[in-house]
Amino acid sequence: MKLPTDLVKMYKEIHGWVGIVSGLALFIAFYAGAVTMFEAPLQRWASPPSTLAQAPSLARTPELVATVLAAHPEAAKGYQIHLSIDSANPARMSWTSAEGEEAEHGGGTKHYASLAPDGSVQVVTSGPSEVAQFIDVLHQQVGLPFAHEIAMPIMGAIALLYTIALVSGLVVLLPSLVSDLFALRIGKNVKRMWLDVHNVLGLFSLPFHIIMALTAVVFAFHDQFYDAQGMVFGGRERGGSAAVSRAAAPPLPLAPVQLVERIRQQAPGFTPEVLVYGEGRGGVPSLRVQGSDARYGLRAPTYGMAGVDPATGDIISTDYMPGMQDGWSATVTSFFALHFGNFGGDAIRWSYFVLGLAGAFLFYTGNLLWVESRRKKERRAGAVEQTRATRILAALTAGVPLGCIAGISLTLAASKLLGESATYGLHSAIYYTVFLSMTAWALVRGAARAGVELAAAAALAMLAIPVVSFLVGSDWFDTAGLMLVDATAVALAIALMLSAHASWRRAHNGARDSVWSSSARTPQSA
Known part of the structure; x- marks a missing residue:
């Protein structure tokens, strides 16, 4: 494809400067992001063995909950029942206690509970390793050690520069696309070799990078997008925990075994993993179920969720439920799923891992090329x-x-x-x-x-x-x-x-x- 020389030169300058400004931050984001593709097994690998007694069976969970709430009534405000037990989820029941500023920012102390052989409750505050969460935050904030509210807009600006670099790089490559498409010239001209590697990586992973750039912008300005949506369309409440609103006292909730069975009847391909109990408006019980479905993308990195009536087990909120969402919710979830790579099973995860490492290498080679080009310009200028x-x-x-x-x-x-x-x-x-x-x-x-x-x-x-x-x-x-x-x-x-x-x-x-x-x-x- 023939393009004016001046146009190609201009886009080459744009590509170089935008790349050098954002490349180092994007390396951190892509490398840490590649690591987080296996966040769950990484957390299992890093988490120490639990000191709690063996978790009671799911059938004995009501006994565990009753014993814990008697000893720790504050847990009734919100607790989780884990359906599978491993080093990342070492207890059948857990909850978080937080006060003041901790509660406002979602922090606090996590507690894990089990039943001792004599039926008494065991509670510890040491749980899974936090290293996977740290690496994920490092990925989200492109390595910036700032508060989330400060780092995310900066990340969004870097993502916008990233998009400009993709477009300008494609324009620069178009004139020699056919001749250089499969070229990888290894020899004494090291700069030529790095340019070939950079072009091949960039071109063949271009769809992946477009997805990453666009979804990163969505994540960075997520709150602003929803605020604008609320101003235009009204404040639609989306996907929160489902509360059972009743004039009289609500009936007793179903046992976890019954709840799991009811959910599987309504969503056969969905695998429940965590039951999250809480209190809705007016203090009525609420329940959401977290889990996965290999056939669909998920809203969170490793799970989707549904609001469930705790008394009947009926699914009553499907905004975040894979396979049961309306068009708007499915569209929003697709942005998350494309970024997280949480669809298609291990094949997609390994593909995203390799593409993440290749993306990090792409930014590294881009910086190498920029420094080499600058060296040659300085030499031609007489330096x-x-x-x-x-x-x-x-x-x-x-x-x-x-x-x-x-x-x-x-x-x-x-x-x-x-x-x-x-x-x-x-x-x-x-x-x-x-x-x-x-x-x-x-x-x-x-x-x-x-x-x-x-x-x-x-x-x-x-x-x-x-x-x-x-x-x-x-x-x-x-x-x-x-x-x-x-x-x-x-x-x-x-x-x-x-x-x-x-x-x-x-x-x-x-x-x-x-x-x-x-x-x-x-x-x-x-």
């Missing part, structure tokens, strides 16, 4: 030494991605090594300490040296994951968790070691005036 801006950008291109990888790896290892001591705050402290230290190291050492050293350090951090699994022992995890988490970590560690070797060769054999050359002179000023 003998690299400017300070180019050296800083090159150092950040090495430090930020590798700092992110190492930080996530070490906080994952810490979750298993420290067990109950590894709080959300500790995971945050470990990650940002590693991330900022490695970024600072890159700025001090320069891109060429740091590229080798930090890639090797990130590989060692990745290997800490299976090493900690070995040290903790086999009683902690199941075989599936070992295969998924530890084997993937070993594969990524090998890839990082190969990257360190390639960076070493480039530093010693590449162009001497390049920021990637360890033999280049270190300028005293820019």
Whole structure:
């Protein structure tokens, strides 16, 4: 396709500048997002064994609830019944106690309850690891350590830049689309090779990136969209917990065994996983059921939900119920499902994992190309030494991605090594300490040296994951968790070691005036 040269040049400039502004943040979002594709098995892998007695059967759950509410009446305001028990859901019953500011922001202390052999209630506050939640927040906020309300609009702006980069990159590629579509020229021209890799990754994963860009904008400005909808169409209440409104005292709720049976009768393909009890308006009982259906996309990353009458088991709210939604709700859910990749089973999840890693690599190669292009422009303009801006950008291109990888790896290892001591705050402290230290190291050492050293350090951090699994022992995890988490970590560690070797060769054999050359002179000023 023939396009005017000036138009292609303009879009090339736009693509380069937009990419360099948003690329490092998008690397963090895509890498952390790829990790969260297996959030549930990751949480099972990281969570310590429960100290509670074995969970009572579902048939004995009414006895458990009655005993807990007698000892802890505050739990009646809202509690959960878990239908399957594992390290991520270690108890049949749980609830959260929160007061004041904690309650306003959805925080508080999580309690887990079981019945001791003598029938007395056991309650603990140590539960599943919070590392998976931390990585998910890291993904949502593109690595920004700010409050959610501040980080999300910034993420939305980055997503908009991301969309511009996609459009401008496609325009730049169109003139040579046919000749360069399957080209991957590996040789002495390293910049040409990276450009080919960048173009191939970008073009063949373009639908995935369009989905990510558009859905990220929806997530970032979710509240604003709903506020605007409420102003235009009125305040339609959507998908909350279903309360049973009755003039007289409500009848007793069905037992969980009966509720599960009623739900399966009404939605045969839906698998109930959690019963969430609460109080609706006027203090009447409310119930929503969380679960999944492999045939449909889900509103939350791992579950959909339905409002249920606790007295009859009838499904009375289907806004978030997979397979039973109206057109509007299904449309909104499709945005969430396309972003989360929670449809189609493990095949889609593995595809999203690979595409997420490829996306992170796409932004990394984009930064490499931008720095190389800037180096050539400076040389043509008569500059003998690299400017300070180019050296800083090159150092950040090495430090930020590798700092992110190492930080996530070490906080994952810490979750298993420290067990109950590894709080959300500790995971945050470990990650940002590693991330900022490695970024600072890159700025001090320069891109060429740091590229080798930090890639090797990130590989060692990745290997800490299976090493900690070995040290903790086999009683902690199941075989599936070992295969998924530890084997993937070993594969990524090998890839990082190969990257360190390639960076070493480039530093010693590449162009001497390049920021990637360890033999280049270190300028005293820019």
